[in-house]
Amino acid sequence: MTETPSPGPDVFARYLERTRWFGGKGRPFSIAGVRRIGELPRTADDPRVVVDLVEVGYDDDQGGTEVYQVPLSLYTDPEPRLDHAFVGWWEEPAYGWVHAYDALHDREAMALWLRAFDRAAREPGGNLNDESGLRFHRIGEHELDLETHSTLFSGEQSNSSVAFGEDALMKVFRKITPGVNPDISVHDVLTRAGSEHIASLYGWLDWVDEGADEGQGTTLQLAMLQQFLRTASDGWDLALASVRNLYAEADLHAYEAGGDFAAEAERLGVALREVHDVLAEHFPVDRLDAAAVAGLADDMDTRLDQALPVVPELAAHADALRAAYDRLRGLRDVAVQQVHGDLHLGQTLRTSLGWKIVDFEGEPAKPLAERLRPDSPWRDVAGMLRSFDYAPHVVERQFADDHPDNAEQRAYRAEEWAHRNRNHFLTAYAGGELSDDQRALLEAYVADKAVYETVYETRNRPAWVAIPLEAVARIGAP
């Protein structure tokens, strides 16, 4: 990476370590370079807002590099209102000393993004190619509300999302991989197809690295603008509330309790089926031959091989897991297509107009080529089934401290809740009973997802690893 007129690398290293979205926390790293790729169009009254790409090199056995996007607001004087987002101060050759803040926290700066997207809608083809190299693209007819203020989401996110009032949401991608970002390309297709189960795409921002790919140029997709789902409630939070309700009256069956979730699970099944159908219409669908089906099972085997050293408790269940993958090996007529790739209840939102599915980026830890590869839709179904298993266990962890009695009754209710919602979701998705082959395919994907979760929990929430481990233990059990 080429150097830019910026501070020493330590300034960015210190800032990355403080953020939620930096994926390399806990690993030894250094800043390999900082590159200034563009500046937002502005008037003389606006702050200077620049987009820097920070290349991080890892100094551990795994090694490798990653690139993170850090948009900055640059002010000549300190801005105390932005103290919490202070990155550093340094001298820039053309401007002198500047105080730099993470621009996502700065309303004055975010207004520049919104204005540029608004201008793009009035340019030929909906494209605004700013002279600094940033390219704003718009689709659809939505008129942006320029009077709104921006609010940065505070949730546990791998990217950064900013809401413009209740009108639009902009997701700024933090880890940048050259090429197509499936969150944009899939939303683009689903929006143009009129899917009712997503937030419509309004536009996106990209930049072409002219010097990359032997002078051919490579596109880097930097941000996505979409419909703000104003009446949304998070599917995971709703499921937890339903379980809490049930535990509070543990003498009732799941279907008798006030917060029964089954009708929602059913609607979610229908929504996922509709999204898969639209994706199958607009992206290629491949019917796999025997070798390719065996390849899917091989990938699951490899994932287990890689998980074993991280989660040694898996060893006791490895034979049962491999037997589930072997049953997949024997299947014929397996189709693959564009899927969500990382579906769980936390990626679903209940709005007054029904369920919406968000975040089509795939599993963030997977390389882009793997995330773009067609996969079986049963991977998404399996993700949801695992989530229905997680919810009662997570509530039990919260409940157990305050209510140590009655744990056995709750465990019974937990299984009843998970079973009921899995069944309603699955039957609605499949439109009836599953065939033996579909069941074998689904079981393999559920096993694969549970193995992935044991690794995810060991690394991120070790206290939760028992949840997927219990699921793994059930695989192959009579």
Ligand SMILES: Nc1ncnc2c1ncn2[C@@H]1O[C@H](COP(=O)(O)OP(=O)(O)O)[C@@H](O)[C@H]1O
């Ligand atoms: N269009 C939307 N309208 C309102 N809230 C949204 C919308 N899309 C996502 N969200 C909320 O923002 C959170 C983060 O979005 P997500 O796409 O999962 O980000 P990330 O890629 O950083 O994980 C979601 O859990 C959801 O609650």
Ligand SMILES: O=P(O)(O)O[C@H]1O[C@H](CO)[C@@H](O[C@H]2O[C@H](CO)[C@@H](O)[C@H](O)[C@H]2O)[C@H](O)[C@H]1O
């Ligand atoms: O949302 P992400 O793309 O970051 O997905 C990762 O984190 C999820 C947790 O937030 C994780 O999901 C696992 O925990 C959920 C409860 O918190 C549960 O509903 C899911 O079923 C379970 O897989 C996901 O696996 C991981 O990729």
